[in-house]
Amino acid sequence: MEQPFTLTTEVRDARLIISTSGYVNNVGGEAIANEFQKHYVSGVREVIINLAHSKVVNSVGMSFLIEIIERLSESGGRLIFTNLDPAVEKMLAIMGLFGYAGKEKTVEDALSALSTQS
Amino acid sequence: MEQPFTLTTEVRDARLIISTSGYVNNVGGEAIANEFQKHYVSGVREVIINLAHSKVVNSVGMSFLIEIIERLSESGGRLIFTNLDPAVEKMLAIMGLFGYAGKEKTVEDALSALSTQS
């Protein structure tokens, strides 16, 4: 059975890494947005969302990530998705998210992308 | 999704430990019996079957384990099941297997039970 949604976070050099596991539905999407918001108010502006263990996502869950993009665009921050399942990557492309967010293979790749560009 | 059946084995002090993962159906049951047979012919007579990661089993799969019990009874060997899901334990009890095989909580418990009794 698909595992229930869980989320782990790590802050490394003022960069927030959110790693999810399980189905990103409305509840999961909102949990990601809330976790982001908590760190955003304390100043975090660079965010990595690692979807390695979320092969199943829905558009309601993903729409919460648009809120994150909104906040970060307002404040000159950056969002990078990592470890995307190919179909999830296609989904985010169709939604146009990669006009506002990056994608990298791994969290390490995302961290170095942020380092060289910031 | 329930993971496909896999099996790992270890021989410790001439005792065979078979640990399964996933659905023990006819194919899984036969794989366990074949693995047992391989070690049986080279002299192993004490066997532990660890079902920690097999919460779903069916009676066709379990019926292959009766072959193992048969061999071991003929040759004065012993079988111990470990890490049983409560419902799987009930199933094996209904089939009468615990008249011919032991059960312990963990592999370590089974190993010490074999040590003190042999």
Add this chain to the structure above:
Amino acid sequence: MKEPVVNTTVVDSATDTAVSLTITLPRIPDIELVALEGLERLARHLGIGEEKIGEARIVVTEAIINALEHAGGAHPSVRVEFTISSGTLVVFVRDRGKGFNPATLEDPVIQKKLGTQSKRGWGMKLMKSLSDDFRIQTGKSGTTITITKRMR
């Protein structure tokens, strides 16, 4: 012996609503796991405990693998219905096979299986042992198993 039923029943509206899931499975390996996932989600949603779910899983697995094994036709399929209502699970499993005569089945005993060729024949016994009511309707046009199991 059951207590006589008195007329002041307390109906818990949250758990008293019947919830159903129906599925028609093709004959492909391990497809019964899809039905099990449906059963588990239904039962967990209603707050049923893991041990009862585990027992129901065994009962349902045995019913479906028998039906899939004996389902006939060019596109063999098996219909499965789960309904949970007031903490009681009712399972229907129907195939379109040739049916069988349950009266001719011997009760399996481990002692007899040891030393004989076939070790199988446990499904019926398990379904009966782990349910509160077990019915078979069987004939030339197929078999329907109806199982009732209290889950609390």
Add this chain to the structure above:
Amino acid sequence: MKEPVVNTTVVDSATDTAVSLTITLPRIPDIELVALEGLERLARHLGIGEEKIGEARIVVTEAIINALEHAGGAHPSVRVEFTISSGTLVVFVRDRGKGFNPATLEDPVIQKKLGTQSKRGWGMKLMKSLSDDFRIQTGKSGTTITITKRMR
């Protein structure tokens, strides 16, 4: 432009058999995952690649969550049918809700979502983009979505 069809079709009998799975889901959280498991097992059995399965998963998830959200009645339920035949998946998803007028839906664009209240409204676009044919029948007694997707 498609090549004209010639008359010497090679039929691969192993993959040409239609395989179907039908499921009626009650409205409980995440129940769509049961249908997805059915789809995955069907598709894997037929040797379909993981990326196509992933795309189908998205299409099917979107169709079912819409249907569950809008399914009406005392026991809201959604019927889902998968058929894979000659490498093509056909999905039906039917609810008994009040229907809607698809013509009034605006195509979602990310620029417009930024700065406005509702970020939702992506399901239809995703289903259309990731399928080869997408049809809606909708009216007062419910909605049926029919999606066709080539899986090879």
